Amino acid sequence: TVTGVDVTDNTDPCNVVITRTWTFTDSCDNSSSVSQTITVTDTTAPVATNDLSDITVNCNVIPDVPTLVFDDCSDDIMITDFNEDNSFDGTNNDYEIIWTWEFTDSCGNIGTASQIVYVNMVDTIVYESDSRCSDDGIIDLFDYYFGNDMSGTWEVISGDTTLNGSDFDPSIVELGDYVFNYTVADNGCLSTTEVTLNINDDCIVLPCGSENVKISKAVTPNGDQWNEYFEVTGIEDCGFVIEVKIFNRWGAMIYESNNYQNNWNGTTSKASVGNADKVPNGTYYYILTLKNSGLKPITGYVYLGTK
Known part of the structure; x- marks a missing residue:
């Protein structure tokens, strides 16, 4: 019984050849030998040892593409293909990124790896x-x-x-x-x-000066729809509050309003002409104050008649 002797040829590391030889000699010194050739071929694909488990992140903290690390049995690894499949569509929807790699070792063995990144939109x-x-x-x-x-x-x-x-x-x-x-x-x-x-409309200059105020010169409440009331116009959009006082020729106030609504047609709010509801025809003096306008009071005369 003898033990074989191995001779190893490492010229091609992907196909290592081992020649194992046994030599026999009997008691008469007769010898013979037998040998066996063993070829060890590397057919194992390289394996990435990174933790490539699926992860979930917010879109503002997406990690960089990892650098692959391989097992100790693999050397001279070359990345032959990398692909990033990104489903981001520019809308407010969550999406996913899929990274895939293909790589080969020096013996031509091909391996693959992938990782899915689930992305929450921000x-x-x-x-x-x-x-x-x-x-x-x-x-x-x-x-x-x-x-x-x-x-x-x-x-x-x-x-x-x-x-x-x-x-x-x-x-x-x-x-x-x-x-x-x-x-x-x-x-x-x-x-x-x-x-x-x-x-x-702050930039729009409203016509709210004294020159824009239009005041009736005559009031003829005779039912013809013309000059029926003492009217103050031209400042409707200015936000002013109109105060009116009207006096007769003797200086007695016959009408007063703190919020005038263009509705005086000769009625009296003061018992200055006996007990009459209407004042007689004639010329009357008014004082017009436009509150919140910054304007001085406006004074003038208005004629009241039936024609």
Whole structure:
């Protein structure tokens, strides 16, 4: 009984050849031998040892693509293919990223690995607000956007209006608040700018000076629908409160109103002419005060007659 002797040929590390030889000699010194060839072929694919379990993250903390680490039995590993399948569609929906690798060792054995990253969407909102006059002209909403991506679309969130691209015309809408937003993709997340515009008429100069006040010169309450009342006009949109005092020729106050509504037609609110409800025809003196106007009281004369 003899033990074989091995001779190993490592010239090709992917196919190691072992020659095992047994030599026999009997008591008469007669010898013979027998041999066996064993070829050890590397057919085992390399294996990545990273933890490539599926993970769930927010879109603003997506990890970098991992660098693969391989088992000790593999050397000279080459990454032959890498693919990232990203289902992000630019909307406010969760999505997923799938990383896949293909790699080979020096013996041509091919291995694969993959990892799924489930991504929760985050929308970062920047709020902007402004007060604009209806006479300001066309407003470009991009004036309120401080990013670089202008490929998105502005949308009306609140208010009865439409947009022409990013242009908003305040002159064709009712006064009040209008809300718009603009959303674009930002490194796998969303970035939204929300703009609230208060449209007012503060810039419109109303005709509220003393030169705009129109006061009746005559009152003829005879039923012909002309000059039926003592009227103060021209300042209806100014928000003034009208105070009126009317006096007869002797200086007696015959009528007074702290919130005049253009309704005096000769009636008396003072018992200055006996017990009569109507004052006689004639010329009367008035003092007109426009509260909240900053204007001095206006005085003058008005004729009251039936013709």
